[in-house]
Amino acid sequence: MDVNLNGKVALVTGVGPNIGGGLALMLGKYGAKVACNDIRPEVAEATVKRLERNGVEAIAIPGDVSDEEQVKTYVQKVIDTWGQIDILINGAGIDGGASVLDFEVERWNRQIAVNLTGYFLNTKWVGRQMVEKGIRGSIICLASTAGWQGRANSIGYCSSKGGIIQFVRASAMDLAPYGIRINSFTPTATQVDNPEVIAARGDNITSQSGGGPGGRGMGVPNMPGQTPRANAGGQDDQPHKTGGSADFASMSPLGELPTPTDYGHVVAWLCSDYARLITGSDYTVDSGALAKYWPYIPPAEKVGPLPLIKMDVTE
Numbered sequence: 001m002d003v004n005l006n007g008k009v010a011l012v013t014g015v016g017p018n019i020g021g022g023l024a025l026m027l028g029k030y031g032a033k034v035a036c037n038d039i040r041p042e043v044a045e046a047t048v049k050r051l052e053r054n055g056v057e058a059i060a061i062p063g064d065v066s067d068e069e070q071v072k073t074y075v076q077k078v079i080d081t082w083g084q085i086d087i088l089i090n091g092a093g094i095d096g097g098a099s100v101l102d103f104e105v106e107r108w109n110r111q112i113a114v115n116l117t118g119y120f121l122n123t124k125w126v127g128r129q130m131v132e133k134g135i136r137g138s139i140i141c142l143a144s145t146a147g148w149q150g151r152a153n154s155i156g157y158c159s160s161k162g163g164i165i166q167f168v169r170a171s172a173m174d175l176a177p178y179g180i181r182i183n184s185f186t187p188t189a190t191q192v193d194n195p196e197v198i199a200a201r202g203d204n205i206t207s208q209s210g211g212g213p214g215g216r217g218m219g220v221p222n223m224p225g226q227t228p229r230a231n232a233g234g235q236d237d238q239p240h241k242t243g244g245s246a247d248f249a250s251m252s253p254l255g256e257l258p259t260p261t262d263y264g265h266v267v268a269w270l271c272s273d274y275a276r277l278i279t280g281s282d283y284t285v286d287s288g289a290l291a292k293y294w295p296y297i298p299p300a301e302k303v304g305p306l307p308l309i310k311m312d313v314t315e
């Protein structure tokens, strides 16, 4: 009994080299063809190259998820290429921000437009073609632990991520009559495992977007040759006013932060036919972080989880 996405077509938005690109790769390794969207064309192209290197059939569909005409255009390009879309991963997002007392309305509007309206527009146009073609597809919306908990200096990010959880529940009701499922997936502070990123910076830094007071944005630098990130709401380069650096891994009950590969195994299963009755739900892969009673400090000595089942064959 193997999870198998053979013959399915996936569209993934926001395929940066961390989670979005990692999920695109994982869906491909489980058998899907993958259309890679990003507002930065060179990022979409870089992810296509990573997927092809791993034996996955992929195309780049650059565009802004918050612009309805662009969404319609790139959705149509996927249908023209492969005839249908069975899986949508809404992942494009802008992290960072400021306190409710300081955040400028222009940055709030942009963050909501990308993180929430973008999910709505892609769900609308991919959902419509699923209905028209009778595809009983699967849509997954990336939330964040910052959508369930209050993170300081992140008013737009937390609000948009919390909104996604309710967007999913309401959409699930609209899509269920057509056999289309929609769920959210909650990542947290993430251990980067893209070999190119690790090689480019010579270490393995955690991206702390979904984390606590030390959260500093999604934390993955531009790859060589890439233009700066479209981070209209972000503030990755500025220190936060509160909190300090924390060892996120040791604060998590299992003692190790998840990688995009850990997310991908769950997301692929959630997109598969084994999950046929799951809709309007959330799946969390966070090493136990959200379940933790807040004053509880996990013991320093832990055996740790089982080893990661890797999927990227890059040397």
Ligand SMILES: NC(=O)c1ccc[n+]([C@@H]2O[C@H](COP(=O)([O-])OP(=O)(O)OC[C@H]3O[C@@H](n4cnc5c(N)ncnc54)[C@H](O)[C@@H]3O)[C@@H](O)[C@H]2O)c1
Residues within 6 Å of the ligand: 013, 014, 015, 016, 017, 018, 019, 020, 021, 037, 038, 039, 040, 043, 063, 064, 065, 066, 090, 091, 092, 093, 094, 095, 114, 118, 142, 143, 144, 145, 186, 187, 188, 189, 190, 207, 208, 209, 210, 211, 218, 219, 220, 229, 230, 231
């Ligand atoms: N990295 C983390 O620690 C973390 C934790 C929890 C949740 N998340 C969520 O997971 C998702 C992916 O995270 P990531 O680490 O891969 O982020 P990332 O910043 O590395 O990638 C996000 C991508 O979205 C793209 N993007 C921004 N605006 C866009 C737009 N208007 N249209 C199309 N693309 C656009 C960016 O260019 C970027 O490549 C995001 O929704 C994020 O909020 C991340």
